[in-house]
Amino acid sequence: MSFLDLAKVRYSTKKYDNTKQISNEQIEELKQILRLSPSSINSQPWKFTFITNQTLKKELASQSYVNEQSINDVNLLVVFSVMENIEHFENRNLSVLPEAWIKGFYEPLIKSNGDEAVKSWLENQVYISLGFFLSACISMGLDATPMEGIDRTAYKNILKQDGYSPLFAVTVGYADAANDWAHPAVLPKSRFEMKEIIESF
Ligand SMILES: Cc1cc2nc3c(=O)[nH]c(=O)nc-3n(C[C@H](O)[C@H](O)[C@H](O)COP(=O)(O)O)c2cc1C
Structure with missing residues (x-):
């Protein structure tokens, strides 16, 4: 299938088939894919936490508002977290990069705008992934379903994340398409018109 066709059929699933599980091989492949995500100057300020343990997943589900049922119905939840300590980020992630990327990009264009700007830039990288x-x-x-509707603080405590802050989670599984109100066959994809969001010169 072309990428365009995949974009037309993917959707944020609201109802999963809890009788179908994704395989360990698929989970391992997803881990490798996430490791290969691009980021600005290859900064990689992230941690991806794969949760298949049912007890832990249930605990996280209980801190996930409207997303609780979906998380309980799938066998894989991935939590995306960002590094929270800028000094540690600079010492660990930036120290291995070419000096020119730090002096020519990070310091003048990102760091010079202050800590909040750096933190926002770090989070942007995780969203790219x-x-x-x-x-x-x-x-x-x-x-799959991206989920910002999680209690980030509760997630951080449950996962005992030190130095990282959870931003969002993603459920991965198989849709119960026949019973999902959000399936594109029931709810066609809604997007602004091309002419409103794309300009060409
Ligand atoms: C960053 C992000 C956070 C989202 N959080 C949630 C969420 O917590 N729960 C949910 O059901 N959908 C969530 N969504 C799904 C969006 O509502 C959905 O992507 C959007 O309506 C477009 O629909 P589509 O993904 O089916 O094409 C989120 C999407 C993104 C990109």
Whole structure:
């Protein structure tokens, strides 16, 4: 299927088939794909936490508002977190990069705008990996749902994350298409018109 056709059929699944599980091989492939996500100057300020343990997943589900049922119905939840300590990020992630990228890009264009700007830039990198991941899932025939509707603080505590802050999570599984109100066959994709969002010169 072309990428355009995949983009037309992927959707944020609201109802999963809890009788179908994704395989360990698929889970391992998804881990490798996430590791290969691109990021600005290859900064990689992230941690991807794969949760298949049912007890832990249920605990996270209980801190996920409207997303609780979906998380309980799939066998894989991935939590995307960002590094929270800028100094540590600079010492660990930036120290291995070419000096020219730090002096010519990071310091004058990002760091010079202050800590909030750096933090926002770090989070942006994690969101890039989300787009990469969602595309990968549908290319593998897997349905997925990005979820910002989680209690980030509760997630951080449950996962005992030190130095990282959870931003969002993604469920991966197989849709119960016949019973999902969000399936594109029931709810056609809604997007602004091309002419409103794309300009060409
Ligand atoms: C960053 C992000 C966070 C989202 N959070 C949730 C969520 O918590 N729960 C949910 O059901 N859908 C969530 N969505 C799904 C969006 O509502 C959905 O992508 C949008 O309506 C477009 O529909 P589509 O993904 O089916 O094409 C989120 C999407 C993104 C990109």
